[in-house]
Amino acid sequence: QVTLRESGPALVKPTQTLTLTCTFSGFSLSTSGMCVTWIRQPPGKALEWLARIDWDDDKYYSTSLKTRLTISKDTSKNQVVLTMTNMDPVDTATYYCARILRTTSAVLIDYWGQGTLVTVSS
Amino acid sequence: DIQMTQSPSSLSASAGDRVTITCRASQSISSYLNWYQQKPGRAPKLLIFAASSLQSGVPSRFSGSGSGTDFTLTISSLQPEDIATYYCQQSYNTAWTFGQGTKVEIE
Numbered sequence: 001q002v003t004l005r006e007s008g009p010a011l012v013k014p015t016q017t018l019t020l021t022c023t024f025s026g027f028s029l030s031t032s033g034m035c036v037t038w039i040r041q042p043p044g045k046a047l048e049w050l051a052r053i054d055w056d057d058d059k060y061y062s063t064s065l066k067t068r069l070t071i072s073k074d075t076s077k078n079q080v081v082l083t084m085t086n087m088d089p090v091d092t093a094t095y096y097c098a099r100i101l102r103t104t105s106a107v108l109i110d111y112w113g114q115g116t117l118v119t120v121s122s
Numbered sequence: 123d124i125q126m127t128q129s130p131s132s133l134s135a136s137a138g139d140r141v142t143i144t145c146r147a148s149q150s151i152s153s154y155l156n157w158y159q160q161k162p163g164r165a166p167k168l169l170i171f172a173a174s175s176l177q178s179g180v181p182s183r184f185s186g187s188g189s190g191t192d193f194t195l196t197i198s199s200l201q202p203e204d205i206a207t208y209y210c211q212q213s214y215n216t217a218w219t220f221g222q223g224t225k226v227e228i229e
Contacts, residue, residue: 037218047158047166047209049218060216063123096165106172107213108156112165 002026004036004097004113011119012087018118022080022097026111029055029075035100036080037109038071040093048093052100053080089120124148124212128221136229141197143224145210150190154214157186157195160223161206169208170195202228 008020020038027034037052051071052060061069070083080097094115101110125148135141145155153173158166168177170186173193183198197204205228210221 046222047160047211047220049211049220052216052218063217098165103172105153106156106175107154108168108171109158109166109211110168110177112167115165 002099002111004099004111006095006097006113006116008095008116008118010117011121013122014088014120016087018082018084018087018091020082020084020095020097020116020118022082022113024078024080024097024099027099029053029073029078029080031055033102035102036073037098037100038080038082039096039098039109040091041096041115042090042093045093050084050095051082087120091118092120093118123217124151124214124219126210126212126219126221128208128210128224130224131222132225132227134227134229135200137200137202139200141200141204141226143195143208143210143226145188145193145195145221147191147193147212147214151212151214153189154212155186155188155193156211156213157184158209158211159204159206160209166209197226200226200228 038050157170
């Protein structure tokens with residue numbers, strides 16, 4: 001059974017770098033076609049896609065945030081790490097990691113983590 | 123980036139009503155359109171993928187249609203457990219985008 005779990009600090013100060021870890025089970029990121037993505041949601045607002053990493057180490061970033069984001073994977077630990085630099089109070093959000101399923105005609109998120117709330121405040 | 127616009131932003135309907143939510147893309151995305159349901163305090167859940175394919179385990183009262191730029195999510199008979207916010211999401215290119223969400227409430 002597929003599970004994902006986000007971990008990281010609940011509180012960061014402005015200008016600091018946020019590091020979040022997604023630990024997953026039930027699949028391997030070394031398997032062709034597997035991908036993991038990060039998505040965030042500010043309180044009471046819509047979902048915002050952040051980044052994605054594929055089994056072949058291809059990486060994709062949000063156009064508006066790409067200068068601040070880095071995504072990486074540790075296949076042996078079944079982990080994906082997202083770093084976001086220069087945190088600001090507007091980055092306060094619940095951060096989700098999720099698995100992407102790719103088929104011949106679709107690309108979708110089939111499993112989500114529970115999310116972790118990150119508050120940016122001094 | 124491809125912009126996804128949902129309408130309405132919220133709606134209120136009675137149990138048993140037919141509910142329709144629309145999603146428009148700023149350019150053609152073929153059928154690379156997914157719908158997610160999110161209940162308060164929970165992670166989103168996939169309902170429909172590839173515009174019209176029902177995810178396993180999702181009740182058949184949910185259906186999706188459309189291609190190109192215009193898409194629709196329909197709940198044929200609204201149930202109390204369908205109270206949630208619904209999001210469309212395009213996966214046409216690698217810069218994914220979501221709609222702003224439609225909050226569905228029961229009258």
